[in-house]
Amino acid sequence: MNKIANSCYLWTVIGFVFSVLISCASIGTYAQTAKDTLTGAGKDTNIFKMKVLPLPTLYYTPETKTSFGILNLFLFRVNTSARVSAIDFSIVYTQRKQLLIDPTYTIFTHNENYIINGGFVYSKFPDYFFGVGNYRNDQMHNREFIDYKTLQFHNRVLRKIHKRWFAGLQYQFYKVFDVHFDANSQYNEGNVTGFNGSTSSGLGLILLYDSRDNVLSASRGGYLELSNLYYNSFLGGNSRFHYYKLDLRKYYSFTRQLTLAAQILVNINEGQTPFKQMAQIGGNRTLRGYYTGRFRDNHAWVIQGELRYFIWPRFGVAVFGGVGKVAATLGEMDFTGLKGSVGGGIRVKMLRKENFSIRLDAAAGRKSNGFYVSIAEAF
Numbered sequence: 001m002n003k004i005a006n007s008c009y010l011w012t013v014i015g016f017v018f019s020v021l022i023s024c025a026s027i028g029t030y031a032q033t034a035k036d037t038l039t040g041a042g043k044d045t046n047i048f049k050m051k052v053l054p055l056p057t058l059y060y061t062p063e064t065k066t067s068f069g070i071l072n073l074f075l076f077r078v079n080t081s082a083r084v085s086a087i088d089f090s091i092v093y094t095q096r097k098q099l100l101i102d103p104t105y106t107i108f109t110h111n112e113n114y115i116i117n118g119g120f121v122y123s124k125f126p127d128y129f130f131g132v133g134n135y136r137n138d139q140m141h142n143r144e145f146i147d148y149k150t151l152q153f154h155n156r157v158l159r160k161i162h163k164r165w166f167a168g169l170q171y172q173f174y175k176v177f178d179v180h181f182d183a184n185s186q187y188n189e190g191n192v193t194g195f196n197g198s199t200s201s202g203l204g205l206i207l208l209y210d211s212r213d214n215v216l217s218a219s220r221g222g223y224l225e226l227s228n229l230y231y232n233s234f235l236g237g238n239s240r241f242h243y244y245k246l247d248l249r250k251y252y253s254f255t256r257q258l259t260l261a262a263q264i265l266v267n268i269n270e271g272q273t274p275f276k277q278m279a280q281i282g283g284n285r286t287l288r289g290y291y292t293g294r295f296r297d298n299h300a301w302v303i304q305g306e307l308r309y310f311i312w313p314r315f316g317v318a319v320f321g322g323v324g325k326v327a328a329t330l331g332e333m334d335f336t337g338l339k340g341s342v343g344g345g346i347r348v349k350m351l352r353k354e355n356f357s358i359r360l361d362a363a364a365g366r367k368s369n370g371f372y373v374s375i376a377e378a379f
Contacts, residue, residue, distance in 0.1 A: 030194045049078040053350065057092060057372030061284065062291045065095035075354055082108040084354055090110035097126040106215055111314025115166055118155030125150065130294050132192060134337050147180040158208055166208040172229055174200040174288060176276050194274025200236035202229035212251065216376040217355045219259040225248040248379055257310045263379045265302045273298060281324050281339060284372040285379060289363030297326035299333055308347065316347035341365035
């Protein structure tokens, strides 16, 4: 095993231990608070008991074709002063011989004084690469098939600074390795950063406002994230670039059944950004209807909206649409060359009290379409 691989696993283990320690400290704080509450005021009958939801998964997306696996979802609340926390663990294998192992977590501590979220991803993901740019990728025949593996770790720890406002630190490790592609590939001449593999290790700051009623399927409130990541070799990687993100969402609940959700998302990269970490549009969350990474470049922006209506307590429908683009420079982040998509889907509410749903969406973009099955809402 080479030095880069050793560094990769070392940073992943360090991140895992860090997350566990923070989580244990938070749980310990909650345990003492709960004990004091029970001693002084009797049993709190409103405490939310942990719910475990094992789900076999079978779905189709343009990126994976038919996929199957298992998802275990754990929902819990430390006490009534915090929103529902969620931990999920999924293992998926696809018709294209792709393997994805993806545990994630979002934990709210007592009084939501801290928010801890993050996850780990290991993937063996043979995939299509369409090149870089907002215009050259309109034709599907420009794509090339590449085979690679990724190992990712990301974690955030945020402290409440005022009511629904939080600030904190985040760390991300992203390694692309065992890359294989056609020897005659047009990208085999070093004109795409990271095409032969890359290791990125970045540290950054976050300012967050979060008044959503539910992190999985919000129907009221708002969300604002301003964050950055600084990737450099002294953190254990071989990539040097800056990443900035603006994520603004708003949820309007007209009735108990009808919700309008809107999002503005901006991603900016400065420096030599590896192709897998470039800003992109497409996939099951951002401008559905386009293949994930069909359009990618240094920068991207997306505006999208969705109207959700529950016809019955456990069954609903949704319509959505959006526009966006990728750009090489900030000066190109205008309204020319927009990519648009529209679609609709159904929602099946698995847990009514927690407002947790399975969504099935079909969407169409420019010379592109997709069908998606996923847990939680896209945004």
